[in-house]
Amino acid sequence: MIIQNVFIINYNSLYEILDEIKENLSFKITKFENEEDFKKNFDIDIIDYLVISKTYHKLLPNNNVIDKNFLDLSNLPLSLKKLLELINIKLIKLRFNQQSKIIIKGYELNLNSKYFSKETLTLKLTEKEIQIILYLNNKKIKHDVADLQKYIWGYPIGMETHTVETHIYRLRKKISNLFKDEKFILSHKSGYFID
Structure with missing residues (x-):
């Protein structure tokens, strides 16, 4: 099974929470300090990924990040259970769309x-x-x-x-x-x- 990627940009507290429970996650998490770090280190061959960032508007024009790859967390606060549910639903949708062709x-x-x-x-x-x-x-x-x-x-x-x-x-x-x-x-x- 191919592991899906969740990139967390400029969201250290969220990364630390998910990092504590990473062995129980069905996806791999990677932290980027800021948009420039993401741009510099993002592997363009990765097609199955989700981005969580506080600075969504800065990512879209300059990267391969499109709406379907971005999880909007503007409706905070969320429980950890609800957050994981949102991430998993988005990843399932991405996988389904990716597999369609x-x-x-x-x-x-x-x-x-x-x-x-x-x-x-x-x-x-x-x-x-x-x-x-x-x-x-x-x-x-x-x-x-x-x-x-x-x-x-x-x-x-x-x-x-x-x-x-x-x-x-x-x-x-x-x-x-x-x-x-x-x-x-x-x-x-x-x-x-x-x-």
Whole structure:
């Protein structure tokens, strides 16, 4: 599971409270002293994040922060329970929206509906097929059977099974039959990959 990020800017007291209970949180918190610190250290490749700042208006024009990534805490005071509820609801909405459309090699993968499409053609995928595509796409290296067995199926290394080969064969066949694409998932002597 991918951990979502909550960036706390110029809000030291809030950060200290959340830092005290961080082992119980479903998200990672990071503190920035001010807007300049955030601008300098923000990793632009992070797409799944929420910002909590007292200076919202200063962040919007100069960063990738948009309304959907910002939590407005102007209705203070809040109980800790209510604050965590607001953060979690906002993160769930962000995750849902993020998952609604992922582009991989010109195809659109919708994790919510489990559809894989290109132009007017649409293919329904299983949960394992989606996991395979995401894993191969996120790791820009070749993955051998043992690697996929461990990270997709949770099998111990060295377990004798043809599960990986069977699933990848079926997935490649489905993509080939509908989209006429023989090269979406490639194989090499060192493993499978999406280029």
